[in-house]
Amino acid sequence: MRQIPSIEQLRQRPKMQALEAEFGRSPLIDALRAEADALRSRVASGEHAPDDVAESIEQALPARLTALALPSLQPVINATGVILHTNLGRAPLARAAVERVAALAAYSNLEYDLDTGARGRRDVHAERLLCRLTGAEAAVVVNNNAAATLLTLAALAAGREVIVSRGELVEIGGGFRVPDVMAQSGAILREVGTTNRTRAADYAAAISDRTAALLRVHPSNFRVEGFTERPAAEDLTALGQRFKVPVIEDIGSGWIAPGPLPAPLGDEPTPRASLAAGVDLVLFSGDKLLGGPQAGIIAGRGDLIGTIRRHPLMRAMRVDKMTYAALEATLQEYAAGRAAQTVPVARMLSADLEDIRRRARALVDGLDNNVLGQLIDGVSTLGGGSAPGSALPTVLIAASHTTLSATELENRLRHSDPHVVGRIQDQRVVLDLRTVLPDQDERLLLVLNGV
């Protein structure tokens, strides 16, 4: 044991100096200690000490330091077939958005008026495009849709009542529960109707001089079937106009492309349809069906958006230049009519089954090691709180391994470089290329041939 040089002696070796320059002093010292301890315990348990102890420690160090320096946020190939997988970061960004983020990573006119050379406003970015695409008078962007809901209620309804159907007091996941968000905003929840049936008359009977707004929430991650009733947005907006109370609709996901809805979306609400029905403010996410960065968008009446912009919480929920850059570039793809080809979420949604089959076939044909693949029919899903129950027919690669079990293979894929996330179905690992970006097919094949 006495052969192990001191940490300080090890640190002075030329190779260690190079590693210190790359990884930093404190990580190097930690890694040296850990490596020396590991060697000590190996020798204590009967292993022969290496001839050159310092050399042996030195050799093990780069791998240990690299592993320690690895960022915790890692890229993943999503082969689950769940398009908006919240655990995997929801929407993958369009190339145009990625390029715009890189272009705006340095200085920008985030809060600077280039015409006057004076201070400008941050909260106006993306507004013009959002108004064009939704038909809104005004729009403002915050951190996510949960923030949009909290801020809207705080600005327009604190201390007063907001009427919500009992069928819409939903939990979206990750701690977003409508009654809890309402309580945090300072607004008072006034529940009406029942879990399965609420009528416009229930709202009408609850309206009083304490009412600040009617809130409509899209039950975006579940479906109630059977003896159900829910007033149309038009019925609520007619009431709102009669009693002069704004109607706010949280639609969750925001499919923003002009034209008819793609079939898998069913009757998913859209910002444009909601505003056309007379809703005063519509709230939706930037990273669900819109296919952009994490953001919450509030669009609708100019006077209400003005009140929201002036609320102190706006400062706490404002977004960064990176978000504006990615959002504006994504919206521009929709405005230019190219999104079905260029925005990954839109492209995956309408991906041609034969195209998925052709890619899957090519991948299976390229397997030349331990993994065997077979094409089977399956379903992809939207996920992320959009169009619950939607199922898109797809072609799956059912993969098995010559020696590993399905669980072991799934685990290996998850730990490979790049990480591949699939699913287990009937003792096989299934991979759905619908959610794999086409330029990742080759890397996926390399991973499969490497396990």
Ligand SMILES: *Cc1c(COP(=O)(O)O)cnc(C)c1O
């Ligand atoms: C997803 C969702 C939210 C939360 O949106 P985030 O952008 O994830 O904060 C709120 N309301 C509804 C109806 C949703 O579907």
